[in-house]
Amino acid sequence: xxxxxxxxxxxxxxxxxxxxxxxxxxxxxxxxxxxxxxxxxxxxxxxxxxxxxxxxxxxxxxxxxxxxxxxxxxxxxxxxxxxxxxxxxxxxxxxxxxxxxxxxxxxxxx
Amino acid sequence: xxxxxxxxxxxxxxxxxxxxxxxxxxxxxxxxxxxxxxxxxxxxxxxxxxxxxxxxxxxxxxxxxxxxxxxxxxxxxxxxxxxxxxxxxxxxxxxxxxxxxxxxxxxxxxxxxxx
Numbered sequence: 107x108x109x110x111x112x113x114x115x116x117x118x119x120x121x122x123x124x125x126x127x128x129x130x131x132x133x134x135x136x137x138x139x140x141x142x143x144x145x146x147x148x149x150x151x152x153x154x155x156x157x158x159x160x161x162x163x164x165x166x167x168x169x170x171x172x173x174x175x176x177x178x179x180x181x182x183x184x185x186x187x188x189x190x191x192x193x194x195x196x197x198x199x200x201x202x203x204x205x206x207x208x209x210x211x212x213x214x215x216x
Numbered sequence: 217x218x219x220x221x222x223x224x225x226x227x228x229x230x231x232x233x234x235x236x237x238x239x240x241x242x243x244x245x246x247x248x249x250x251x252x253x254x255x256x257x258x259x260x261x262x263x264x265x266x267x268x269x270x271x272x273x274x275x276x277x278x279x280x281x282x283x284x285x286x287x288x289x290x291x292x293x294x295x296x297x298x299x300x301x302x303x304x305x306x307x308x309x310x311x312x313x314x315x316x317x318x319x320x321x322x323x324x325x326x327x328x329x330x331x
Contacts, residue, residue: 138316138317140316142320144259147304147325148322148324148325149220149306149308149322149323149324149325150259150306150308150320150322151322152319152320152321155319193259195316196316197314197316197317198316198317199314199316199317200272201261201264201272201273201274202316203314203316203317204249204261204264204272204274204316205260205261205274206251206258206259206260206261207258207259208258209258209259
């Protein structure tokens with residue numbers, strides 16, 4: 107059972123880089139790490155997924171160290187519209203991979 | 217390509233009643249998952265269906281049930297409604313049954329209020 111732990115909330119300012127770290131000490135060999143973003147009254151939206159090292163797309167980067175016991179979602183130059191809840195999931199094919207938890211509430215200030 | 221649709225968008229019921237919510241996945245997607253979201257408990261996984269079979273199940277009582285049809289559309293049913301069932305119910309679809317491996321696309325949700 108690969109449970110995840112993330113900070114409940116974080117604050118930052120427009121234009122800054124924001125890093126949200128997720129711990130998953132019991133991650134299994136075939137597990138992937140997936141991040142979602144959710145705005146109020148909307149369903150979550152997929153951001154990025156990775157297995158090891160670094161993954162980058164047009165909105166974020168995901169850093170995964172060699173032991174894979176944690177991962178860091180990096181949002182470059184955030185804006186007010188990045189204020190949302192961010193969820194880290196460890197996806198291994200079972201119900202665990204569909205368990206969102208409480209997420210991290212990121213608040214971006216002007 | 218149309219997104220995930222859920223009906224109805226809003227629903228008001230009284231305790232003891234039952235309710236059925238509907239979800240139509242993105243065309244071509246064969247997996248549908250259901251979630252309950254409340255301010256106190258966050259986003260909780262209910263169940264995942266693929267090819268009309270339940271593949272994964274969360275930790276909810278038997279009052280919560282679901283099914284999937286041959287066209288991949290899904291319904292979830294809650295019987296004997298309790299006040300605590302008031303929540304936003306979200307449906308998500310993905311190409312295959314994945315337990316999270318594949319990207320999930322979420323619908324707008326059904327807001328259920330139990331009085």
